[in-house]
Amino acid sequence: MQNHLVIIGAVWPEPNSTAAGSRMLQLITLFQKQNYSITFLSSAGKSDYSFDLESQNIKIHSIQLNDSSFDELITNLNPDIVLFDRFMMEEQYGWRIAENCPNTLRILDTEDLHFLRKARETAFKQKKELLFEDYISDVFKRELAAIYRCDLSLIVSEFEMQLLTETFKVDSSILYYLPFLVAPISEETINVLPDFKQRNHFISIGNFLHEPNWQTVLQLKKVWKSIKKELPEAELHVYGAYVSEKAKQLHNEKEGFIIKGRAENVADVFTNAKVLLAPIPYGAGLKGKLLESMQFGLPNVTTPMGAEAMHGNQDWNGFITNTDEDFITKAITLYKDENRWSQAQQNGVGLLQQRFDKKLFENDFINNIALLQTDLKVHRNKNFIGQIFQHQTLQSTKFMSRWIELKNKNN
CATH class of the missing domain: 3.40.50.2000 (Glycogen Phosphorylase B;)
Structure with a gap:
């Protein structure tokens, strides 16, 4: 029965x-x-x-x-x-x-x-x-x-x-x-995605109804000018469902701080971006955006709160930073350094295989x-x-x- x-x-x-x-x-x-x-x-x-x-x-x-x-x-x-x-x-x-x-x-x-x-x-x-x-x-x-x-x-x-x-x-x-x-993933799966040279810009993503996501966007606004100064061609595309009016007011084309709203196709957004930024100040549980960044071969820069309970003793798929200054430096490094970027991507595959494969x-x-x-x-x-x-x-x-x-x- x-x-x-x-x-x-x-x-x-x-x-x-x-x-x-x-x-x-x-x-x-x-x-x-x-x-x-x-x-x-x-x-x-x-x-x-x-x-x-x-x-x-x-x-x-x-x-x-x-x-x-x-x-x-x-x-x-x-x-x-x-x-x-x-x-x-x-x-x-x-x-x-x-x-x-x-x-x-x-x-x-x-x-x-x-x-x-x-x-x-x-x-x-x-x-x-x-x-x-x-x-x-x-x-x-x-x-x-x-x-x-x-x-x-x-x-x-x-x-x-x-x-x-x-x-x-x-x-x-x-x-x-x-x-x-998550479904099993291999390096071969990742290798067919756009590579370092084919990707552009930073992204952030998170449902705006969730208060920690809004606070994360405010943190990004604080650090973005310093990143933009070093990478004048780069933009930050901020995605998320249920965009609030206060979030729309942060949109600034000249600064390259672009509020995009709902991502109609997360796979497209993630596979074409170069680095995910997630300066998460507080929260609980596991962060879906960071898991998805690993699935789509997208390295990220986050905080200890963002990465909490996700990596055990394994290397992170990017950088975990404690201060605004370190966050800015690591975001720029990951965006410019192809070797660091590729290693971070491989680390993400390892994390998925060892810690989140549903077969486990x-x-x-x-x-x-x-x-x-x-x-x-x-x-x-x-x-x-x-x-x-x-x-x-x-x-x-x-x-x-x-x-x-x-x-x-x-x-």
Whole structure:
């Protein structure tokens, strides 16, 4: 009998707009390869850029927040596994799954640790070092509670695995390290792409709705004049979905600082550019743009925050810099030095092969899922903190949701 996976999405996936959208499609592909039937649910509105899930034989349903119609739907679907896309979805629907489908395996895909990103943003904006107490926000409490309530949480970053298990003592049995999953790549694949001499200009890319991406653009504006002075022919093309008005105001043809907006074809943009610039000041998880730069043979210059948990002890596909001055110098070096550039490109292939090739993770992950399904009661009994959170949250969230539903009907 075919296994059934239900995914509850915070949004309808947009793989050409966000790394989170690409990640979701990677997970869908992984489960479909194991012959799972998949149903995708979301209360969000669709955009023109939402991926056509039905073209991949995925059933879809629009759902409502705080509405008991979900109970009937999920009971009828009767999934073997429910995957929550980020902790907010677990908060909204987790108690309904627990009540209507108690034997369903509940998995949380964190995407990145929201509390970590929030803490780093606070420290960055207050121009101070990150302190332990910065972690302990409302977002931290909500996210950790969701992790405990689920049977398994997927973590994309080794740094975040370490933070959860060592700093916050979360039992590793309810966590699973599953980074970006990419198709195998070889140097031959890269060699057919445009070479150093055929490529021009710098690029930056990132969805403008994501605050760290906007801060990255502001960092670029700060360093660009110094790079341009040394490389007068070069331009910086800034790509990203959902360009804001404040971003458009940074556009300056004379300075060669060009706000391009949405990249209609990321492959074309990446394979024709010479260097990707990503002076990422804060964030969490893994950076999709840096992974894609490796896939398209595009060396990059970034920060320790950008490269976090991506390279282990391997050489980076470009440079990781700590200061604005070093960033400027390394950007110019990478743009001018063909040998450095070629070596950086090869490093990227090595990183993809050693750290992100989906073959390294798929079988182990699926085996882990099968084991949990066989032994779910024992697994849950060991996670007694999760049982406590489940009990408390089930009551509080349930009655709050029922109250909102009643209020909506009365209105």
